[in-house]
Amino acid sequence: MLLTGQTKWSALLLAIVGSSLCLALPLDDDRRALLRKEKMLHIGGELLLTEQEELANEKLMALKNAEISQAMKKNQFPPSMHFFQAKKLIEESKVFQILKKMPKGAALHLHDFGILSVDWLVKNVTYRPHCHFCFTPRGDLKFKFADPAPPTAKPENCSEWILLAKYRRQLQNVTEFDNSLLQNFTLVLENPEIAYSDQAVIWARFESAFIAVSGLVHYAPVFKEYFTRGLEEFYEDNVQYLELRAMLNPIHLGSCFFSSLYDSEVYELNGQTYDQEWSLKTYQEEAQKFAKDHPDFIGARIIYSDHRINDVDHIADSVQTAMKLRVKFPESMAGFDLVGQEDKGHSLWQLKEALLLPATQGFDLPYFFHAGETNWQGTSIDENILDALLLNTTRIGHGFAMGKHPMARNISWNRDIPIEVCPISNQVLHLVSDLRNHPAASLMSTGHPMVVSSDDPAVFGAKGLSYDFYEAFMGIGGIKADLRTLKQLALNSIKYSSLTVEKKKITKEVWQKKWDKFVNDLARGNEAMK
Numbered sequence: 001m002l003l004t005g006q007t008k009w010s011a012l013l014l015a016i017v018g019s020s021l022c023l024a025l026p027l028d029d030d031r032r033a034l035l036r037k038e039k040m041l042h043i044g045g046e047l048l049l050t051e052q053e054e055l056a057n058e059k060l061m062a063l064k065n066a067e068i069s070q071a072m073k074k075n076q077f078p079p080s081m082h083f084f085q086a087k088k089l090i091e092e093s094k095v096f097q098i099l100k101k102m103p104k105g106a107a108l109h110l111h112d113f114g115i116l117s118v119d120w121l122v123k124n125v126t127y128r129p130h131c132h133f134c135f136t137p138r139g140d141l142k143f144k145f146a147d148p149a150p151p152t153a154k155p156e157n158c159s160e161w162i163l164l165a166k167y168r169r170q171l172q173n174v175t176e177f178d179n180s181l182l183q184n185f186t187l188v189l190e191n192p193e194i195a196y197s198d199q200a201v202i203w204a205r206f207e208s209a210f211i212a213v214s215g216l217v218h219y220a221p222v223f224k225e226y227f228t229r230g231l232e233e234f235y236e237d238n239v240q241y242l243e244l245r246a247m248l249n250p251i252h253l254g255s256c257f258f259s260s261l262y263d264s265e266v267y268e269l270n271g272q273t274y275d276q277e278w279s280l281k282t283y284q285e286e287a288q289k290f291a292k293d294h295p296d297f298i299g300a301r302i303i304y305s306d307h308r309i310n311d312v313d314h315i316a317d318s319v320q321t322a323m324k325l326r327v328k329f330p331e332s333m334a335g336f337d338l339v340g341q342e343d344k345g346h347s348l349w350q351l352k353e354a355l356l357l358p359a360t361q362g363f364d365l366p367y368f369f370h371a372g373e374t375n376w377q378g379t380s381i382d383e384n385i386l387d388a389l390l391l392n393t394t395r396i397g398h399g400f401a402m403g404k405h406p407m408a409r410n411i412s413w414n415r416d417i418p419i420e421v422c423p424i425s426n427q428v429l430h431l432v433s434d435l436r437n438h439p440a441a442s443l444m445s446t447g448h449p450m451v452v453s454s455d456d457p458a459v460f461g462a463k464g465l466s467y468d469f470y471e472a473f474m475g476i477g478g479i480k481a482d483l484r485t486l487k488q489l490a491l492n493s494i495k496y497s498s499l500t501v502e503k504k505k506i507t508k509e510v511w512q513k514k515w516d517k518f519v520n521d522l523a524r525g526n527e528a529m530k
């Protein structure tokens with residue numbers, strides 16, 4: 001066990017007292033009881049570990065404590081650093097290697113085109129024939145596959161379409177260009193604190209990345225392969241199931257800059273486009289195919305998502321469509337959500353007429369609202385977290401502001417509605433810098449319902465779920481978070497998924513088998529973990 005300053009001091013005190021007076025201090029029992037109580041309250045604190053799990057826990061905690069001691073000495077602790085700078089250090093961590101091996105259950109908060117590392121997009125997709133690109137007035141890149149070349153009439157006001165293959169042929173240094181493409185698809189750079197001075201800047205870049213990627217991934221053959229490769233990446237990171245927020249609707253060309261540039265229709269080379277049903281059906285088929293090829297993977301479900309910048313009439317249409325799709329694709333269609341920067345969009349309350357449609361029709365459309373992804377306490381956006389609960393949300397995306405809302409905390413606790421904590425996303429998007437100070441820390445310490453997810457790992461330069469688990473385990477959970485914390489988070493991810501009771505049971509069995517093996521390997525010595 002790592003001795004913190006305080007425990008070291010009390011151990012010393014005990015030694016002195018014990019040797020000279022043979023007397024316990026009157027407060028010792030009380031103090032022990034308090035510590036035990038706090039330990040029990042912490043997420044997973046009540047779990048009883050098996051003998052093997054206890055052994056595994058000792059191994060894990062020895063490594064964790066060693067890494068934290070080292071971090072204190074060097075004054076360099078990855079969770080308190082920006083992820084872009086911490087990533088290399090995290091990859092050197094033995095705890096991280098263990099977390100990669102750990103079966104993590106489900107990833108419940110992910111977005112359609114942020115799940116796959118971007119290398120493949122650059123190295124494979126942009127090298128396919130008939131790939132064109134243009135620059136928007138703001139300097140964003142946009143792509144389109146087309147044969148014949150796309151028409152020059154450009155409602156989006158992009159520059160002339162340029163054939164990528166031709167463009168590459170006349171470049172001096174293609175590697176340099178390809179690197180610039182990689183940069184367009186993620187937020188990663190060397191000096192994030194300086195380059196991304198505030199939330200407006202980072203969100204503009206964040207949406208640019210999605211605009212750049214959207215033209216590539218909406219090309220039908222790429223659409224399918226992107227999703228399958230995304231599943232593969234999570235599968236390899238020991239995730240058993242995922243839920244994906246997907247923008248299936250052709251976004252109307254409103255005033256929103258983002259909407260007018262983001263392609264959301266899947267298309268073919270000849271310009272033919274597909275509707276939402278096709279996209280959902282494709283997701284379903286690809287997920288089923290993948291699960292069939294990988295019996296230890298359960299699959300994926302889709303949360304139909306629209307952009308919160310859209311007005312109430314548009315959202316009403318979307319909700320209607322979502323209801324229709326839920327009837328037609330009960331197996332894949334989990335529910336509905338609103339995405340995009342919360343501070344800049346409509347509040348849930350402004351959209352209530354649309355969001356109340358299912359309830360007034362007696363229709364069950366589960367909600368998975370992003371809410372409380374803001375630092376502006378007291379705004380109507382900040383109140384989204386209460387409105388989400390009023391609207392019977394099934395889970396709360398981020399719930400970053402939960403700690404500021406005692407009633408939200410109360411209802412979420414009593415109704416067992418979890419928050420989906422995405423540590424790296426919150427840090428990169430400027431809500432918190434040192435992850436030890438993430439508001440989920442206080443919620444973890446009381447065992448509040450929560451799951452850990454990764455939001456858009458590819459855009460943040462992360463991969464799968466393990467990096468976020470590392471931040472949650474090492475940073476947010478504090479020094480004492482142990483195997484119980486990890487086990488509870490994995491169990492929670494299955495419990496709070498949108499799967500049916502039966503499917504949850506199957507998922508739990510698949511997970512349990514992997515967990516037992518993981519625990520055995522860890523208990524038997526770290527060699528097996530390498």
Ligand SMILES: *[C@@H]1O[C@H](CO)[C@@H](O)[C@H](O)[C@H]1NC(C)=O
Binds near residue numbers: 125127
């Ligand atoms: C892209 O990858 C596919 C396999 O998924 C391969 O068949 C194809 O040749 C690759 N294309 C390029 C341009 O590298």
Ligand SMILES: *[C@@H]1O[C@H](CO)[C@@H](O)[C@H](O)[C@H]1NC(C)=O
Binds near residue numbers: 155157260
């Ligand atoms: C394109 O540019 C024209 C002229 O600057 C402008 O009137 C129009 O609104 C722009 N269209 C879009 C979709 O931004």
Ligand SMILES: *[C@@H]1O[C@H](CO)[C@@H](O)[C@H](O)[C@H]1NC(C)=O
Binds near residue numbers: 174175176
């Ligand atoms: C091309 O650019 C890359 C990356 O900037 C660099 O490493 C490489 O040396 C350059 N190659 C040439 C031939 O200049």
Ligand SMILES: *[C@@H]1O[C@H](CO)[C@@H](O)[C@H](O)[C@H]1NC(C)=O
Binds near residue numbers: 141177180181183184
């Ligand atoms: C995106 O790529 C273009 C073309 O190479 C480049 O000019 C631009 O700097 C890149 N943008 C970013 C944010 O890296």
Ligand SMILES: *[C@@H]1O[C@H](CO)[C@@H](O)[C@H](O)[C@H]1NC(C)=O
Binds near residue numbers: 356359391
């Ligand atoms: C939320 O659930 C409660 C209790 O089941 C119900 O009375 C209420 O009408 C629901 N509200 C909405 C908006 O679905």
Ligand SMILES: *[C@@H]1O[C@H](CO)[C@@H](O)[C@H](O)[C@H]1NC(C)=O
Binds near residue numbers: 406410414
């Ligand atoms: C929170 O919920 C509990 C029920 O578990 C209730 O007794 C308590 O009064 C609530 N707290 C507040 C502030 O309403």
Ligand SMILES: [Zn+2]
Binds near residue numbers: 109
């Ligand atoms: Zn999100």
